[in-house]
Amino acid sequence: MKKMLSASIVTIALMVLIGCVGSAPAQNRVVISDSGFAPAEVSIKVGGTVEWANKGTTLHTVTTADFDSQAIRQGGAHSRTFEKAGTYAYFCRYHPTETGTVTAR
Numbered sequence: 001m002k003k004m005l006s007a008s009i010v011t012i013a014l015m016v017l018i019g020c021v022g023s024a025p026a027q028n029r030v031v032i033s034d035s036g037f038a039p040a041e042v043s044i045k046v047g048g049t050v051e052w053a054n055k056g057t058t059l060h061t062v063t064t065a066d067f068d069s070q071a072i073r074q075g076g077a078h079s080r081t082f083e084k085a086g087t088y089a090y091f092c093r094y095h096p097t098e099t100g101t102v103t104a105r
């Protein structure tokens, strides 16, 4: 009887844990190569986080009118959480042809 009780507690605890993971804001990963951002367009929920990982061989940035990641070194990453709905167009300061957008809704 005691065993069954602890088994149900474990089951409930697992369900709660899985529930938390499921409701967490989506995390999206954008890879920066020396030819640009991939995927160039990401769509997230408001409150979601985007992480840019620099897999290129040189410095890159994620820059909009409102924010600038500063230089992201090779192997480095930058994360930003989008608390307001909107479409955020960004580019790389070093290579202005590298562009992307984040849509938060």
Ligand SMILES: [Cu+2]
Pocket (backbone or CB within 6 Å): 059, 060, 061, 092, 093, 094, 095, 098
């Ligand atoms: Cu760049």
